[in-house]
Ligand SMILES: [Ca+2]
């Protein structure tokens with residue numbers, strides 16, 4: 001009973017309890033309110049493509065396949081859903097995602113699309129396909145709060161740590177972590193694939209979103225919209241919640257469980 005009460009206390013304190021976390025997915029598990037916008041792209045018209053893990057290997061459908069890396073982004077129909085100008089899509093996690101200061105860089109979840117870095121020789125020259133796109137978050141799917149981060153502000157996707165070529169790379173053996181944020185101060189421009197992989201430090205890239213500015217303590221829903229002012233389609237691969245670091249969670253649980261010392 002003590003253990004149960006401690007877990008309840010931990011849960012009410014916002015700690016991501018391991019017992020329930022075993023059933024939780026870090027990725028979106030459901031979608032709603034898909035509006036493809038003013039120029040729908042039927043090839044990328046299935047919102048289910050934004051559920052589950054972002055893509056690690058792509059191009060099978062088009063016969064030009066390879067491991068996803070910052071120079072070779074997802075492009076198969078089952079990888080991405082298109083949101084054309086004026087359109088939007090709501091994605092939902094199956095658990096509350098908390099705003100916690102212990103999360104690295106304050107980032108609470110990552111958004112993945114299909115932007116990539118154009119090559120100049122063997123280094124990244126500029127970001128290609130960064131359409132922008134607005135992001136709103138919600139606890140209940142009814143009341144929405146905008147964040148300042150745009151969908152493609154962040155980092156192109158990397159599927160594996162052990163990729164050694166940009167085009168048609170074989171799948172690696174060491175998958176990246178889509179639930180880990182890249183250091184926002186890292187700049188991939190001018191860097192080689194190996195340097196970018198090192199800079200990502202095990203992360204799978206993506207755009208890190210910190211919703212602290214909304215004042216919400218947790219969210220469950222993410223709405224992504226393509227502004228009417230855009231001329232290009234926005235493509236979404238998936239979203240990934242960033243967990244509160246285990247050491248911080250354990251510390252909070254331990255402090256809740258530990259009996260208080262009496263003052264002498
Ligand atoms: Ca945060």
Ligand SMILES: [Ca+2]
Nearest residue numbers: 049050079237
């Ligand atoms: Ca996807």
